[in-house]
Amino acid sequence: MSDKNAIAADPKHLPAFDLNTAAWLGAKAEGVEIATLTNTAKAPGLPGAVPVLLKRGTAPGVEGLERLLEPYRQFPARKTGQATAQTFEAFCNLTVRHLTDHSAIFANMDWKKPTLTAVIDYHELAEGHANFGKHRVHYAFPLSEEWQKWVAGDGVKMDQGDFAWFLEDRVAELSSPTEEEKLQYERDFATTIATPAQLVELSRGLQVNVESKVKASTTLQSGEGQIAWEETHSGADGKPLKVPGIFMLNIAPFFMGDKVRIPVRLRYRPAGGKVVWFYQIYRPDQFITQHVRDVLGEAREKTGLPTYEGTPEMPA
Template identity: 45%
Template sequence: MKPEITTIAVKGLGGGLPDTIPVVLFPGEKGGTLRVLKNEIEQFRTGPDRRRGTATVTTLLSFIELVNRHKDDDSAIFAKTDWPKPALTAVLDYHTLDGSPRNADHRVLYTFPITPEFQAWIDNVGKKFEQAEFAAFLEDHAAELAAPLDAEKIEFERLFKATLAAPNELISLARDLDIRVGQRFKQAVKLQSGEVELSFTEEHTNATGEKITVPGIFMIAMPAFVDGAQVRIPARLRYRATGGSVVWFYDLYRWQDELRDRVSQDLAKAGKDTGLPTFEGSPETTSRGL
């Protein structure tokens, strides 16, 4: 007898199975033998059986547009909002609301690329600058210095008990520091305003050097993420006098919290613009390790 193609019903044997599967029946003694046709059929496939893999985008807008292109009613967005590796992950074939499992391995990933400008501020937090180095740094990053808002001035001057400087005051400080290169630090006087007056003197004289006024805090403002919205962060300006010279450094006040807040806002925007549910956390790891 010749082999024949037939089907076997598998409905009800578990999730993820079709109602029937095709097999080849080879008649013979003891009922003959069966061969499943899946492997033979797969040899002739000209396209993938389903969508899978992870697309990585570099802007929030691209994330939203790509998710909208591929989403369905059961897609979901997950977010890691804390530093150092914030990310949004859309699982386009996420498990259904009625409890049916799906593959969950077709995804879109956005990892919040940091702008070069903000990366420079992060990289130099706590770094000790000589006078000339710090003057050059402030000059190079003048575009990121921001005028304080009235509410910021009230909040941070009260918090740090120091004067919050305007951008022009920081640029003036940078120029004053540049002039003082080669001069020796003499003394510092804390003013009632929270500013500090530094005195310098020429090494070969005993004359009293001219004073420069140093504010205690200043604001920076720039996009933290590529093509993202601005963040505003206060920076504490500090110095240390050693052996007749001064080194400068700064701290960014709670900048990780500011970035977390920015990521949370972007997560809310992604949810609103895609119409998908959002969750803080990570989706399940699939067998493909995604």
């Protein structure tokens, strides 16, 4: 029997070496191997095991496979990103297309910039597991040009000529009060409520007297104001002008949205022989907030999802 065969048959003849020698020999070996890294700590939210790349040789180590495989990805690992809907209908359609059993809709109720956001991958209810919340559909109520002009001019003082032209340009957004509105607002504000025709008459009277000096300004028993000028022609018909204290807007605050009826207080102040005019939209936050709540209820009906007034806890 040869020496080689004798050594193989009898392990006592093998040369002795320790663990350091084995490690050195392993490090000298070349090559890579796909191994499994087990989540022995049972950390929540992590998989039970993941594949890794085990490298041997002069620079041994462990490396994740994701970086190597990512260039060959055929589709994303999960849905992410935020779709922006330009209409409420598009918001509902996109939400329905992607929704899951755990999706939810959040409404930002800021009346100046309200929004709806559907979080498609929201948290699970049954098992209580958290989700990423990175797939969303967003709808920012687009403000109409008409509403933006009224809000921009709210409380801004105007001279007589500018205010007269403002009323003429915005006459399409004015509305006659209903009987219920007439009773409510004339009682609450102790003044008369104007029709669009009365406001047009007022604006034309203001244009006639744009260069005139105020002779007298009085408040009538009805709550109306009355302005007389030094010239004989105080109004378009030669009479002192009566100024109502309130009028109604019938306007769509949001582009292609439903119209909302909002009362507006009409104000003026005599100053140095002239009159300064301005208006104040009465509690626009209440009217717009209620409108957003109505739209939120409609979204709940169309999508079948739970709705919340607020914002999701995770960032977009």
